[in-house]
Amino acid sequence: MDGYRTLLIWSIILCLTQDYGSCANILDGPQNVTVLTGSNATFLCTVASGWRSISWYLKNVFIVTITPSETTVSPGYTIVTQNSTNSITGAFTTEITIVNVNKSNSGTVQCSSFSASFQEAYLSVQVKGSVQITGGNVIVTPNSTVSLTCRAEQWYPAPSITWQINNTLADTIYYSTSYTTDANDFVTALSSFRINPETDLSLTCLATVQTLPQPQSSTVNITVREQSPGGKGKERAAIRVMRGKPQRSLTTMYGPSIETVWDIVTSRTLPSQNQKGKVMATMMATPLTLDLPQQAPVYRFLEIDG
Structure with missing residues (x-):
């Protein structure tokens, strides 16, 4: 007893x-x-x-x-x-x-x-946990589908999850939320949000429990840019790289003003067609930044100084 x-x-x-x-x-x-x-x-x-x-x-x-x-x-x-x-x-x-x-x-x-x-x-x-939208800011072309995930960890009890579009409460048709509980009864919420933006906007994920004075939140920005000339995912651009320099990566301008770092995956030298020792080459590169609309490998054209 x-x-x-x-x-x-x-x-x-x-x-x-x-x-x-x-x-x-x-x-x-x-x-x-x-x-x-x-x-x-x-x-x-x-x-x-x-x-x-x-x-x-x-x-x-x-x-x-x-x-x-x-x-x-x-x-x-x-x-x-x-x-x-x-x-x-x-x-x-x-x-x-x-x-x-x-x-x-x-x-x-x-x-x-x-x-x-x-x-x-x-x-x-x-218990107040953490909240984070994974992936960070996003840059897309008009009417592209954007999918984001908000992760709220180590809460008790299960937090209430809501989203805001430009600081205005978003309709629940845009997102769905699931919950899991660990061995210590702490709750993790995963909320998936999908939207087809036509203009720039901000998205905020909010998590709260009854006793929290203000919700915990995470915000990302979605920037809408017209696609650069050259096609869908295989854009062409003249890129000048000095011969003899390491060609593990290079910097280009995506669209009108977005600087992007590319990782050179493969490259192949074409027969010389230029004068003064310049050689045309082709390469396949992958964007290292996470905020580009194309995440698949992209073919680009490279001009090497002779």
């Missing part, structure tokens, strides 16, 4: 056999409290006059005992107590504040005045 029930039984026996004053009725018990991890949780319990001892328990474990002469706090807890007595009725109110609560503190909170009954409430501790 656990210590709490043993103590309660002995208290009832003492109440019934020695002094009914120790069995003062609880007039107003503690109320449920929901707080964010790292916050303080406060509970009140009021008993009728004539009380001799009041005890508090968290998850059936003793944490505080109050008598007219002293207050005892169990080791391992940081608890602030404050007591008051009604000058007219003699009712006694004890207030305890559990400091810096964490998720493991969630559970029942009980107030007992050594009577056959006790009053209990529930402490619920919520």
Whole structure:
């Protein structure tokens, strides 16, 4: 039998056999409290006059005992107590504040005045996790489909996920959200968002729980650019590279003003067709930046100085 029930039984026996004053009725018990991890949780319990001892328990474990002469706090807890007595009725109110609560503190909170009954409430501790839209900013051509994923990790309980388009709440038809729970009851949310933008816009993913004053958020920008001349995914451009320099990568201008680094995957020299020692070559390159509309290899033409 656990210590709490043993103590309660002995208290009832003492109440019934020695002094009914120790069995003062609880007039107003503690109320449920929901707080964010790292916050303080406060509970009140009021008993009728004539009380001799009041005890508090968290998850059936003793944490505080109050008598007219002293207050005892169990080791391992940081608890602030404050007591008051009604000058007219003699009712006694004890207030305890559990400091810096964490998720493991969630559970029942009980107030007992050594009577056959006790009053209990529930402490619920919520956890703020992280939120991030993967992939970062995006550059697309008009009416391209953009798919983004928002990942909210280490929340408790499951966070509410919403999206905003240009700081305006987005309709739920644009996104869907799934949840998974790990062995420690922490929740991860994955929200997938799809849109076909015609103009530049910002997308914001927001995650929140009841006790969070402001949602956690992550924002990316979608930039819409007309496709450069040259075709769909196989654009042509004259790129000058000095002979003898390492040709692991090169920098070009994508569209009117977007500087892009390309990784040269393969290259093949064509028969010389230029004068003054210049050689035409072809290569296949892959964009290293993540914000380009084409992620597949792209063929480009290379001009090497002779």
